[in-house]
């Protein structure tokens with residue numbers, strides 16, 4: 001078994017290359033800081049097992065950020081068999097600076113210059129052999145989007161990982177003579193450390209001159225790579241800021257409309273398909289099984305399958321923002337506004353991610369600037385309307401309300417956001433969460449959207465959801481069905497339990513409707529299950545959904561802001577500890593109850 | 607002149623990095639004596655939008671005061 005670490009600057013395509021080599025599904029996106037934790041993928045190549053380790057992108061090693069600490073500690077302590085240094089062909093200079101620093105770890109290296117497609121467009125030419133010789137590491141040049149050099153890269157990795165290496169620092173003759181005094185008495189790595197410690201200024205100058213000497217082998221109009229991006233930014237971040245934000249909001253609005261339309265069609269279609277399947281097969285089943293099929297499969301799971309196209313639209317919207325390069329710009333533009341609420345642009349990124357799924361958002365929050373802002377952001381993430389809540393929101397609005405659907409959708413969607421901003425202000429009022437001074441935001445180049453990448457990303461997320469239906473939601477609804485069938489004094493267990501806690505929900509308006517209460521519990525496992533359960537319980541029992549506007553709206557707001565699913569809580573526990581996860585759960589429970597109560601009181605006024 | 611005082615679009619050479627808590631961060635991005643930094647003419651709220659050699663960066667104005675050009 002060989003352990004291969006992928007290192008490089010942020011946004012150079014490390015995760016994309018691992019996905020290409022190992023056919024894995026690591027998260028990628030056109031902004032720096034997508035990968036903030038060590039991730040792994042496995043691959044068997046020519047009978048050798050390869051562990052590909054994806055490290056967070058770094059610009060140097062000064063232990064200043066968590067990403068730097070994770071990468072440095074891994075390279076130093078775990079000592080992988082080979083490091084694949086992924087570089088950006090369009091921004092080679094800064095990549096080379098890091099490459100020269102990573103040589104100092106004295107681990108066999110393979111240089112992999114990515115983005116050949118874009119570099120070719122800009123007429124960039126790299127003399128690979130000369131560069132390899134200068135760096136004393138094999139350097140390859142390609143794009144993670146095509147298969148051209150995949151096998152060559154894997155072969156080279158295996159060849160290098162069998163080697164023992166000592167990389168001498170790239171120094172001018174004068175500095176080399178000074179370095180020799182250390183190298184004579186110490187192992188290479190230690191000698192370099194001593195040299196850098198005692199001759200810090202010389203070491204810095206030498207690093208720059210080594211980078212410049214390597215850049216001699218790269219020709220073409222390097223500036224051109226940035227020109228288009230700067231032109232677009234000049235418009236989007238300045239004069240066209242309003243247009244930019246309006247365009248995004250319109251895109252979002254269109255997504256909601258598409259969601260609504262899809263929801264109508266898909267629920268109908270999925271019910272139709274399940275009905276036909278049931279009619280064909282269930283006639284031969286005993287009655288209890290056909291009842292189970294009717295309620296759990298048709299009403300519950302059938303509804304949940306109807307969510308797939310909805311989620312596709314939402315994830316596609318997210319993928320477009322992520323891949324185009326807009327994420328970093330949004331962080332920059334929103335930084336100013338978020339600071340008014342004692343948050344930062346990077347917290348806004350976490351919230352944006354949370355609108356897809358809360359779990360990666362919790363992971364992302366660990367990369368924020370300081371401990372206080374991390375914890376604060378992590379506490380607020382569960383209020384975001386994740387894709388599951390989004391699907392429930394649209395389906396519920398479609399099912400219950402006849403008029404003003406768009407306004408209700410917007411209310412449901414922004415309820416969480418409103419809570420986040422108000423809560424953040426209140427939190428600072430109680431305890432002074434220190435908002436960090438700004439950090440450098442790296443702005444990636446704008447990229448033309450690749451339909452293949454977009455559909456692959458979106459497709460994987462939909463597949464994940466289908467897997468979730470099969471493994472998690474199916475079991476959850478079956479469990480609920482079981483509870484529905486266990487009767488005490490003529491009432492089902494779930495009904496009597498829901499009724500016994502109904503006094504808690506009475507102030508929120510929906511206390512009288514036990515199926516609303518019962519449907520909240522499966523939501524702890526996955527938010528989609530709430531809607532599936534509601535549909536299922538409604539068809540099993542004779543209880544019907546409320547026809548009162550205020551009750552339904554109150555239930556909807558509660559669903560949008562209440563305790564997150566168990567996956568989010570476990571992500572919080574893993575990153576911030578058990579006490580924090582419990583605190584977060586209790587906070588969302590209390591805040592959602594108070595907020596829903598206030599909204600309900602407000603609604604019944606009209 | 608400090609980078610934060612720069613208002614005119616153009617290329618500047620970094621003359622010095624003043625010691626501060628941000629020094630390491632600035633260095634690792636390549637803010638080093640002798641390197642070139644181009645100001646794009648854009649100031650987005652509290653950030654200077656610059657091109658450092660080949661990288662597009664939004665650098666907090668507070669940090670820019672530590673970069674002498």
Ligand SMILES: Nc1nc2c(ncn2[C@@H]2O[C@H](COP(=O)(O)OP(=O)(O)OP(=O)(O)O)[C@@H](O)[C@H]2O)c(=O)[nH]1
Nearest residue numbers: 011012013014015016028029030033034035057144
């Ligand atoms: N045009 C082009 N785009 C690429 C290529 N390789 C990766 N990308 C895109 O570059 C972006 C960054 O890729 P990632 O794999 O997320 O980069 P990373 O190095 O893992 O980034 P961090 O995790 O943030 O450190 C994504 O939008 C990819 O789709 C390539 O060869 N050509």
Ligand SMILES: [Mg+2]
Nearest residue numbers: 014015034035
């Ligand atoms: Mg990555």
